[in-house]
Amino acid sequence: MAASGAVELGAAAATAAPSPAPAQAPAPEHLFRPISAEDEEQQPTEIESLCMNCYRNGTTRLLLTKVPFFREIIVSSFSCEHCGWNNTEIHSAGRIQDQGVRYALTVRTQEDMNREVVKTDSATTSIPELDFEIPAFTQKGTLTTVEGLISRAISGLEQDQPTRRANEEAVAERIDEFIVRLKELKRVASPFTLIIDDPSGNSFVENPHAPQKDHALVITHYNRTVQQEEMLGLQAEAPEEKPEEEDLRNEVLQFNTNCPECNAPAQTNMKLVQIPHFKEVIIMATNCDSCGHRTNEVKSGGAVEPLGTRITFHITHPSDLTRDVLKVTKNPFTLGDSSNPDQMEKLREFSQKLDQILEGNVKAHFIMNDPAGNSYLQNVYAPEDDPEMKVEHYKRTFDQNEELGLNDMKTEGYETGLAPQR
Template structure:
């Protein structure tokens, strides 16, 4: 549809309707006929109506039509032959859609200016390049073109310019400058963006390539907000409140277990903790009041201190949530209080070596001697805090690697079967 043939709305329509004239050919067969300029049988229904300008009878024409790849609409036009007053508008013949719709069109040439547009009363029209917006319910609905929308905006701004120039000349000059920019848009010297956002879902921008995709047109469907639903006169339903979920991060869970050492009844404490810049971990600790045994989960990390020629295999210290100082003190306690390194069972000179090891470890703990601390966890579940996070820590190096066969064997992964086990367990016939 060319811009000159666009259907443009005017002032409010008739307030009273008298008896309708006989229906035209458009009511025969299908009630809504496809919109087509070549369909000569597509005639409007004429109704004699009261003109609200001169209070004499004029004529209202109703056309029930269907826009291809869109939906049915009612185009109404009123004209009075006595005073010349006219008015045109469109209404959706369907219900308010389940979702709102937003059309974003990049206008690149005159072909885009001639695209058909259905703009309902509830639609908001924006041109971001000019910071220009036509709010919802500020205009009647229209069946027009992109060029027709811009022409309509120009006409609306020009309508009260004589009054503005008489009373507010500065504002009138700024509006004149803006009108010039709108007229330049019609020449499409450079691409611009047209956005039509309609919470009712009944607006439409033509895709001339339909049913193929239009690269210059983006159509987005969205759920209406409560404010948009109220604006459309719909019953606004507040979103259902979901029951509050238990926040395990703020609670320590306890359950009864048996001590793995003496089999006496014991309690295991469990807590979910979010470690910054790492992940969520579950800390579990079992304390036995009968024998004093304590145990933790996730014992897959080995520790190495090259300066002391010291290496501690995985599952020796057990899983811990502690500081580096606390871990070093646990290592010192584990090594120096080992019964096989004390008393009559120790080898000659071993006590002196342990004493020397303990002194060097104390110097490292006190920060008097620098040393490297290496944690190697094939399960990938260990963590050492980065004080510079999210930036890199210049004192720390983190390396990810692919596990070896032996490491997978220690973790029990080599014999773990995750595919096809159902078929293996099927009964043989």
């Protein structure tokens, strides 16, 4: 019988007596009374119901009670006077708890055997010393004692022993041996551990010293797994799916812009590239179909670094020139009427020196100083250090921060509406 139906029947029985006061819903504490042999008003509700053994009518008794230091439960007992079949179950009168519970009781004395136990049908009972376990949902919930749990297990094993002896004698003999060991536990010849693990959180093992701490009983509350949520029929929350991040590294993005030369509509291509042992950079290229202008540039994919970077590279071999090099061959100010003989001569000498470096005839140092810290020169020995390259990090000056627009950039104090003062 469902627990909800039992609550309704119990409520009807509790409000059946006439009362001069206006009819009101009874308070929960009036429905669920603590278990007591001296409480004459605590009488079970009896209803006629069908026996599932002989299909004749039997009697179901419902008792709404409260376990001290625990919670309300409904004890349901059925008996049939025709075939003699009977059954007793307990149901939690509350909801499934937010967490599961695990009781580990060390049984040392006969008083421990008399502890009250509420075991729901979703609880797993085990005795590690015997490697014995009663899985969840293989027995109905019960209100009993530690000794009663063991006696119920013994009765369950003995029930089918005659059939086993006829069909599987070896199995029956092993079960007989195990039953003897269970009966020895009832005498508490040596300490043993009783574990009741209930994902619903509605099982209970009595603490006879309550509200004082019980040193023989360890109670652990835990969060249920997804499998346990499904076992209890709860709708487990699906893990929040993170939106899939677009992989921009394998795509060339295109967007419309204007040509910087003729201002005609043009298209800019952009691609995110990961430079090994450095960082991500964005390569942008613009082609104009109207005037044929083409431009490309590289932008850092990250923020301005906390420190500036100075890279000094010693060119000692022609293979070093495979790294990026700028060579000036023509300059508009060296041609036509605007040309200056002295300036043209200096540029010619500079171009000759670059040619000598490219031919490997002259050793040189290449220095790249970037206050933003986002420049890069390939290290062919990576991840090891390059013996011909020196990388220095330095603190920017005020003028360098001013040029980068960092001095007026405020990133703190906005939660209070007050930006820090310089």
